[in-house]
Amino acid sequence: MSGARTGMPERLASRLKERRTELGLTQAELAERVGVTRKTVNTVENGVFTPSATLAIKLAQALGLSVEQLFWIER
Amino acid sequence: MDAYLMGLAAGIAAGVIIVAIVKLRAVKLMSVAEKAEYLSKRRARMLPALAVIFLSQQAAFLSTLGSREQTSAYAAKVSAWLVLSIVILAALATKGFWLEPKAVRDLIDDENTRANRNDAMRWGFLFSMAAAIAVYALTLFNVQMSARDAVHIVLTIGIPAALIRWGVLERRAYRDA
Numbered sequence: 731m732s733g734a735r736t737g738m739p740e741r742l743a744s745r746l747k748e749r750r751t752e753l754g755l756t757q758a759e760l761a762e763r764v765g766v767t768r769k770t771v772n773t774v775e776n777g778v779f780t781p782s783a784t785l786a787i788k789l790a791q792a793l794g795l796s797v798e799q800l801f802w803i804e805r
Numbered sequence: 806m807d808a809y810l811m812g813l814a815a816g817i818a819a820g821v822i823i824v825a826i827v828k829l830r831a832v833k834l835m836s837v838a839e840k841a842e843y844l845s846k847r848r849a850r851m852l853p854a855l856a857v858i859f860l861s862q863q864a865a866f867l868s869t870l871g872s873r874e875q876t877s878a879y880a881a882k883v884s885a886w887l888v889l890s891i892v893i894l895a896a897l898a899t900k901g902f903w904l905e906p907k908a909v910r911d912l913i914d915d916e917n918t919r920a921n922r923n924d925a926m927r928w929g930f931l932f933s934m935a936a937a938i939a940v941y942a943l944t945l946f947n948v949q950m951s952a953r954d955a956v957h958i959v960l961t962i963g964i965p966a967a968l969i970r971w972g973v974l975e976r977r978a979y980r981d982a
Contacts, residue, residue: 758838758842761838762838765912765915766912766915766916766917767838767841767842767845767912767913767915767917767918768842769842769845769915769917769918769975769978769979770915770916770917770918770978772978772979772981773917773978774917776980776981778977778978779916779917779920779978781916782916785916
């Protein structure tokens with residue numbers, strides 16, 4: 731990762747909560763759509779947990795966005 | 806009956822009773838997602854409590870540490886402790902909730918839970934190794950200790966470390982929900 735090479739801290743940011751709220755979905759409803767528990771959605775929204783590529787794609791699909799629109803790297 | 810066998814039987818009986826109580830208390834008419842949520846939250850609350858129960862069982866062992874006098878009651882307690890250790894290790898190494906339907910078990914063991922569980926296992930391993938090194942170092946200073954005592958100490962440190970770490974991560978995951 732470039733952050734690791736340059737020593738700059740990186741974190742995965744997302745507009746998961748914003749988009750979910752736009753669509754009127756609760757964390758539980760989104761979790762059910764992608765086949766995880768509400769806890770996992772909560773941790774991704776809070777930036778506590780970095781999802782796998784598989785989960786990121788599932789979340790993006792469930793919210794009608796591309797992965798790049800939903801997630802980005804914050805430096 | 807041999808005291809060790811009695812202890813093993815008592816440990817297994819306690820496990821069966823706990824499972825029966827949990828099954829009887831299980832809330833019915835829940836969807837898979839609701840049940841997974843309910844069980845996952847309960848696990849987050851239970852993990853630190855389980856670590857305390859596990860550690861409190863060490864009183865029987867610590868009270869006889871270094872002495873060769875081991876009564877039948879002691880043997881029974883240690884055997885029951887061994888059963889609990891095996892059950893906890895199995896729960897840490899697998900999805901747990903063995904009596905729940907597969908769909909619920911799969912959902913409970915989702916991506917975040919697996920990451921938390923793996924992290925807890927790592928902590929358990931590191932604490933076990935640190936305990937093993939400490940025990941080894943003690944024997945260099947002529948502290949007398951049997952192999953069974955040494956293993957007991959390693960398990961006493963490693964298992965609660967994993968339980969507490971998992972509990973902390975699970976509770977943190979539910980924060981700001």
